[in-house]
Amino acid sequence: MALDLRQNKYADVPWEEKERLFEEVKSDMRFHHALYGCYECGVCVAACPSARFYDFSPRVIAQAVAREDVDLVYTLMNDSIWDCSQCFSCDRCPRHNSPGMLITIMREVAVRNGLETAREALEGYGRIIYKIMSTGTQVSPDMLQPNAFPDWGPHVHHISENLEVWRRALPPETLHTTETGWAVSDKTIIELYLIWHMTGVMDMIEEVDEGLHMILVDVMEERLEEEGYDVSF
């Protein structure tokens, strides 16, 4: 959270470096659509699912950025921004701000600049990123098996056994199962690879996880070559 006073969670850097990172955030083309002004109504926090579970406040993000509080922005970039689930419920802001979009931008800057905290935050997602980026699709709920994801903790066993009950607790019917909405067409996966390459996503992956980057490059280069693309990552 914003005011965590625990020491040595991440390295302090000179003010000029914090300012440079903040300028990079502000120079993002989406920035001016993400932040107008904040009168602290609290709608974003009220709508935010993460705020219920973490000491996390999209309002504090918007405030810190609006006030150009360079130190606080750096603090948030090393911590709070990773508590957001990027659901964009905060987009209902009456001033038309998007704290979620600010966080997207801040995360991208954190990753592009190889912040250690970004690396740590994304560590647990390596396998998911690999899955999505190599196949173009995600783990679907019906793939949950008692022994499939031991690192997700002991409750996975319980959840997988009662998957039907858990599903009914969630309002929308999921169409994402191994039988529906699973297969990704050849055309789509090629386009996805090209998009990730051309938009710099692969460079960002390299910044936080070189091993993962290497594996993905192998998969993608081979496939693209088969399709007649001469792409070098």
Add this chain to the structure above:
Amino acid sequence: MASQDILIIGGGPAGLEAAKGVADLGYKAILVEKRDRLGGTPDEAQYAALTPDLRPADEALKDMIDPVVNHPNVEVHYNTLVTGAEGELGNFTIKAVQLGKEVSFQAGAVLVCTGFQHFDPGRETQKYGYYEHDDVITLVDAEKMLKAHKFVRPSTGEPPKRVCFIQCVGSRDRQIGNEYCSKVCCGIASKQAIEIRQLLPDCKVYIFYIDMRMYGYWENEIYWPAQEKYKVNYIKGIATEIIKKGDRLLVKGEDTTLRRPMEVPMDVVILSVGMEPSSGTREMAKIFGLKQNKYGFIETEGGPLDTVTTNVPGVFAVGACTGPADLEDTVSAAGLAVMKAIAAVRKAEPATA
């Protein structure tokens, strides 16, 4: 002998609008002003630009004054201080002193337009040190500098790098005895913040507030542009103390929304002083026997549905002498008072022939 003339006390925006209204309706307006010129507080305190449209105050006042002084139905008496009154609706005799000489006027109704005065920051109960620190000033002091298009630190004459406003000084305060909101200070502070940012683009400007109160179009005309276009920083939390640190000021308060105490250096601190009844308003209330509320403002009868009628038939109160008011309120109330005053004198003395 009954009269249908309307006596107007005070030549500020309320009195000017009222005088013009009376005269335009074909009645005689007798406007008495204690100073040697018209324009009232906006003129006396040298307002630079009006809120919310940032129109130059001089220009706007000229547009109010010219039609009054040039109107054949208006009689203006400068340097005239009302000292006594007797009579009743349709037949008042008002005594006054004009440059040491006693004079009197006959009128059918009276409009009290004596306005407000700015809260004296010497009476605040925090520790802002207005009379100790040169660089702690009020909205009124800031307005004078803005009028000269030059905003500097009074202590050095140099342009400041960091300026903050502290809202609600003398308002919303039980310890001072002014529980009311002065209504205009949020808008004026925001307006001045915009002007400072226009003059000094490198200067950071902060507004420390309890609630920002900019109703209606002031929201989109002042508040949002101040934040979005001029990057004025609004911080919810009022300072409690200003101390001198080196050649700067240190402002101690709480940044409530980020949940942390703050001690921030500033070059200039502007106290957003509120409104209190002017001495003229207190004096006229006494002379005419008008009910006053606990703050000394003239009390009008009829709640929100009648903002000008007092407890004395034939005497109406207009604008900031009845409580905090902006120009929109004041000018609207003036029109209402003129209508009610003329209706009253016509009723008191039905037109003959």
